[in-house]
Amino acid sequence: MATQIRSGDEQAFEVLFKRHYAGMCGYAFRYVEDNAQAEEVVQDVFLNFWEKRLTLEITGSIEAYLYRSVRNACLNHIKHTKVKLRYAESQVMSLSETDNQVSDKVVELELREKIDICVDQLPPERKRIFKLSREEGLKYKEIAGQLGLSVKTVEAQMGKALKFLRENLMEYLPVLAILVQVSILVKEWLIKYF
Known part of the structure; x- marks a missing residue:
């Protein structure tokens, strides 16, 4: 062979x-x-x-x-992920020293805008599946039935969408860590997108 x-x-x-x-x-x-x-x-x-x-x-x-x-x-992959997490943790430490200088509301708006941009960059079918899951709260089986796809396809598309969002929002991890303590809105976003 x-x-x-x-x-x-x-x-x-x-x-x-x-x-x-x-x-x-x-x-x-x-x-x-x-x-x-x-x-x-x-x-x-x-x-x-x-x-x-x-x-x-x-x-x-x-x-x-x-x-x-x-x-x-x-x-x-594991090594690369650990490096990214160490970097994010170091950013959290430096941000915690200067967090009083940052307006929470401005950061929230910036984060929401970045999430919307990332979602808009998804391929059309993946974007539709993602929105049905995260914005309308449909289960994978319901999405599959509605779009005429297999549940496995829906799972695969959601996995790829979430991976894309995690990769593109990694720079916001330190900001998310701080904002989680002060904002219910950010907590809702974390549940939706991660």
């Missing part, structure tokens, strides 16, 4: 993908503890494997190589 994939045989690659995708997602989930993130890691591993198939030197089985790649990608 390795020779077939190396020569660009897409059917052989698809067989490999279908054979190992679910198991690799379960394996990745043990590390990242998030289904959407686990799937993204596995998809990235397969994409990277396909793109570098001509230059890869695999000793042992392809399966072992792929699982090692998933483990390494998960560990890199």
